[in-house]
Amino acid sequence: DSGVTQTPKHLITATGQRVTLRCSPRSGDLSVYWYQQSLDQGLQFLIQYYNGEERAKGNILERFSAQQFPDLHSELNLSSLELGDSALYFCASSEQGGQAIYGYTFGSGTRLTVV
Amino acid sequence: DQQVKQNSPSLSVQEGRISILNCDYTNSMFDYFLWYKKYPAEGPTFLISISSIKDKNEDGRFTVFLNKSAKHLSLHIVPSQPGDSAVYFCAASANQGAQKLVFGQGTRLTINP
Numbered sequence: 314d315s316g317v318t319q320t321p322k323h324l325i326t327a328t329g330q331r332v333t334l335r336c337s338p339r340s341g342d343l344s345v346y347w348y349q350q351s352l353d354q355g356l357q358f359l360i361q362y363y364n365g366e367e368r369a370k371g372n373i374l375e376r377f378s379a380q381q382f383p384d385l386h387s388e389l390n391l392s393s394l395e396l397g398d399s400a401l402y403f404c405a406s407s408e409q410g411g412q413a414i415y416g417y418t419f420g421s422g423t424r425l426t427v428v
Numbered sequence: 429d430q431q432v433k434q435n436s437p438s439l440s441v442q443e444g445r446i447s448i449l450n451c452d453y454t455n456s457m458f459d460y461f462l463w464y465k466k467y468p469a470e471g472p473t474f475l476i477s478i479s480s481i482k483d484k485n486e487d488g489r490f491t492v493f494l495n496k497s498a499k500h501l502s503l504h505i506v507p508s509q510p511g512d513s514a515v516y517f518c519a520a521s522a523n524q525g526a527q528k529l530v531f532g533q534g535t536r537l538t539i540n541p
Contacts, residue, residue, distance in 0.1 A: 416464075
């Protein structure tokens, strides 16, 4: 157990629907990162939050949004889902103020299947 | 634009031999590099890292080499063990880790007994 908790582990939904993925960071970590891994692709950075504030944005679609709450858990909202959104979604956290120098700690991911 | 590239999708190595995984990058602003290991149904786990001020970092069986002029890094695992079978991701960051990590596509390493 890495200490980063992601729920649900699996999600199957229909095109056009909206889903929410949840992440609880490791205790004491202030930064949360969301990554998407599509089939045979590397991890694509979506967005980072640090202590409740958006810190950096990657190739995140406008249909996707995220937030980090006062208790530091984060949610990634995916709406108007398309078949191409099927992927593994990873959350990671880090202890320093947004620095990756010690490496992120990843959760085990949420596998989203859009049918 | 794929700033971090792992050109070998897969690699098969005999147990006990050396495994060499390669990674190339294009962004000269990258100054911190990491390797992650991923087992099926798990998230990636941090393995080893190197700062651009070094050209080698060693941790047990794992050694990472950095060639800044070639914008190339490699991970050596010796001796390779069956438990090393996993997908390995190379990642890079700018500003000594203050920037987000950019990952390569991964290399699936299989260690054969």
